[in-house]
Amino acid sequence: MSTVALQNTKKRKSKKLGMKAKTLIGQLILDFILLLLAATMILPFVYILMVSFTDGSVFISGKFTLWPEKWSLDAYKLILNGSGFLNAMKSTLFITLIGTPLNVIVNAGLGYMLSKPVPGKSFINKAVMFTMLFGAGMVPAYINISNLGLINSWFACILPAACGAWTVMVMKSFFMSIPDELEEAAKIDGCGPLRIFAVIVLPLSKAVIATFTLFALVSYWNTYFSAIMYITSSDKMPLQVYLQKIVLTSNISDVVDIQIDLANTVPQEVMRMAAVIVVVLPVICIYPFLQKYFAKGVMIGAVKG
Amino acid sequence: MAKRVPQDKGIPADKGVLSNKGISSKNGTNKSVGKRMYEYRYIYLLGIPGIIVLILFNYLPMKGLLMAFQNYNPHLGITGSEWVGLKHFSTLFHDAKFYLMLKNTLVISGLSLLTFPAPIILALLMNEVRNRTYQKFVQTAVYLPHFLSWTIIVSLTFFLLSTEQGLVNKIAVEMGNDPTSYLFSKVWIYPIIVIQSVWKGIGWGSIVYLAAISGIDQGLFEAAKIDGATKFQQIFKITIPCILPTVVVMLILKMGTIISVDFEQVFLMNNAMVKSKLEVFEIYIYNNSIATGSTQYSYSTAIGMFKSLVNTSLVILTNWITTRKGFEGVL
Numbered sequence: 263m264s265t266v267a268l269q270n271t272k273k274r275k276s277k278k279l280g281m282k283a284k285t286l287i288g289q290l291i292l293d294f295i296l297l298l299l300a301a302t303m304i305l306p307f308v309y310i311l312m313v314s315f316t317d318g319s320v321f322i323s324g325k326f327t328l329w330p331e332k333w334s335l336d337a338y339k340l341i342l343n344g345s346g347f348l349n350a351m352k353s354t355l356f357i358t359l360i361g362t363p364l365n366v367i368v369n370a371g372l373g374y375m376l377s378k379p380v381p382g383k384s385f386i387n388k389a390v391m392f393t394m395l396f397g398a399g400m401v402p403a404y405i406n407i408s409n410l411g412l413i414n415s416w417f418a419c420i421l422p423a424a425c426g427a428w429t430v431m432v433m434k435s436f437f438m439s440i441p442d443e444l445e446e447a448a449k450i451d452g453c454g455p456l457r458i459f460a461v462i463v464l465p466l467s468k469a470v471i472a473t474f475t476l477f478a479l480v481s482y483w484n485t486y487f488s489a490i491m492y493i494t495s496s497d498k499m500p501l502q503v504y505l506q507k508i509v510l511t512s513n514i515s516d517v518v519d520i521q522i523d524l525a526n527t528v529p530q531e532v533m534r535m536a537a538v539i540v541v542v543l544p545v546i547c548i549y550p551f552l553q554k555y556f557a558k559g560v561m562i563g564a565v566k567g
Numbered sequence: 568m569a570k571r572v573p574q575d576k577g578i579p580a581d582k583g584v585l586s587n588k589g590i591s592s593k594n595g596t597n598k599s600v601g602k603r604m605y606e607y608r609y610i611y612l613l614g615i616p617g618i619i620v621l622i623l624f625n626y627l628p629m630k631g632l633l634m635a636f637q638n639y640n641p642h643l644g645i646t647g648s649e650w651v652g653l654k655h656f657s658t659l660f661h662d663a664k665f666y667l668m669l670k671n672t673l674v675i676s677g678l679s680l681l682t683f684p685a686p687i688i689l690a691l692l693m694n695e696v697r698n699r700t701y702q703k704f705v706q707t708a709v710y711l712p713h714f715l716s717w718t719i720i721v722s723l724t725f726f727l728l729s730t731e732q733g734l735v736n737k738i739a740v741e742m743g744n745d746p747t748s749y750l751f752s753k754v755w756i757y758p759i760i761v762i763q764s765v766w767k768g769i770g771w772g773s774i775v776y777l778a779a780i781s782g783i784d785q786g787l788f789e790a791a792k793i794d795g796a797t798k799f800q801q802i803f804k805i806t807i808p809c810i811l812p813t814v815v816v817m818l819i820l821k822m823g824t825i826i827s828v829d830f831e832q833v834f835l836m837n838n839a840m841v842k843s844k845l846e847v848f849e850i851y852i853y854n855n856s857i858a859t860g861s862t863q864y865s866y867s868t869a870i871g872m873f874k875s876l877v878n879t880s881l882v883i884l885t886n887w888i889t890t891r892k893g894f895e896g897v898l
Contacts, residue, residue, distance in 0.1 A: 264654055268602055289630075289695075289696075289697060290694055292692060292696065293698075295692065296692060296693065296696065296701075296705045297705075299689070299709060299769075300703070300704065300705050300708035300709060301708075302726060302766065303708045303711055303712055303766070303770070304711075306723050306727070307626045308733070309726075310723070310726060320649070341800050350756065352598055358819040367616070368616045368617045368620055368850070369617060371613035371614055371615075371616055372613070372614045372617025372618065373584050373614050373617075374610070375610050375611060375613050376614065378607065378610050380603075380604070380607045380610055380611065380614075381600045381603050381604050381607070382604075388622070389626075390621065393621055393625040393626075394882075395879050395882060396873055396875055396878075396879045397625070398625075398628035398629045398631055398632055398871075398875070399628075399632075399852070399868065399871025399872060399874070399875055400849065400852050400853060400856070400857070400867070401633055401634065401852060401856050401857070401867045401868045401871055402629065402630070402631025402634065402868060403624075403631075404856070404873070405626045405628070405631045405634070405641075405864070406623075406624070406627050406628040406630075406631060416853075421624060422620075423625040423682070424617075424620045425616075425617045425620035425621050425624075427621075427687025428853075431619060431802065440759075454609065455607075455609035455610055456612070456613070459613060473849070479820050482712045483716075484715075484716035484718075485718060486717065486718055486723055487830060487831050487834070491853075491857055496722055497641070502716050502718045503718075505718050505719070505722065506721075506722075506835065507720075509721070509722045509725055510725075513573050516857070525658065531726075531732045534726075535590065535721070535726065538719060538722050538723070538726075541718075541719065542715065542719050545715065546711070548712055549710075549711065550707055553706075553707060553710065556752065565622075
């Protein structure tokens, strides 16, 4: 009797061990699949980063490996010194640095207003939602910008993107989740509504504000289409347009706009990759720091709220 | 999207003593609208910049839709141009090019609809990763492409696939094969576009589903484990049914965009060889009005208006269907 029981437990144990091994293998396969996926996102950048630092002569001879035999900064020197890059950088910096704070303030302000029971709230709410449903389209938008006198102005890239219905709605539902008591207490202490907003509400909404700052920052940094629509002079074009020209042109030194004959020693391909790295670097640097905010708070709010 | 939040539901706004969050709760309910507006003057001040932006850049352009019913002449403006009624729309429906654009748009959207489950699968996979640090690493990597511009992604595609400089072709030549011009091939263009979109969007799309999965009651899984359910059974019998409402909402949003394609992507991938495959509404509108400064403003507006109307109807329709089926809608 007892031996049978013992055998049974042994059997069960080995079965359990088998299960464990099975789940372990399953986990490994899973981890591997995800590693492959992550690699497709990261490796392209490792590749172009390495090529961009490779010395021209090594690259031309075809002896390129993932770790350059001979390093060189020539491509970056060319890109960063060309007047084409400097102009483009100036445009992008203007659009990003003016646009981002403006975007966040405008959206947060409207979101805050809609979180209060102000008269006319439901009408404004509907009017904001409607912009999400229906847009006039490209040509009316263009005519409108030109009527407003914003053609060839960087503000044509900044202002239309300064207020977005989705952002306003997410911010609104976040502000509504802040307990009334806090604002109430501040009010009793003699705080005006504007100060309550600046001193109580905004600091409590750090996660949302950080997330939408990142979104605004990235979308202004990535300004492309509004620039080719509304900006007419080529020296006011932002970085993304400059990058597109560099990658697609057959004669790169025209776009980079540089006289030094160094241009002949650096292969176009290496210069292109250096340009991509320069344009993508700020985004890659900023984003991991803000990731902790958007991974939780906001997106959940966006779906449920 | 924004749905009703508790405060909205219970208390009627016009009697909002309690819901006023203390700002106008001084003395009672019977204040005139004007007085209450005055009390909220600073709050309005905060909202006004946003309202101005929406009026200037979202509502003011709608005046321009009138161009679709005119022969618009930039020198005469909307008030001075000749009215032609629905002429442009009838031209549109007789235009062979229109059907080509519609076909291309639907094919591209249809192909991208096929990849709709990709972020869901990714979320299910990521949810099963036991090691938190590894999960964080994978998340950081897969969210990244969402923040990259199409110029960057198209550049990467170029470095990978171009005939002379592309990595794939270099390897092919090394191995003794002939290079393939993927970027100029009518066969390859759709797969390339779909893969680009998945690459850019899969990680970001998975966030919503991951959030939904983390909201599932853990007790369900515990109970299933005790009953001896395998991992796969748990996924198919618990996880997927529980995130179904989220899936439906995302599907609605996707359906609403079926008539639009990503303009920047298609614009940047376009070239003389694949033009006929990538001729979509936005490209046509851009090329025939703004890019060339031609006088086709009215016709282009009509095309854009047709697209917007179909878009809006699709969203309203799919929302109506899902609400009737008992799921929460998005509007």
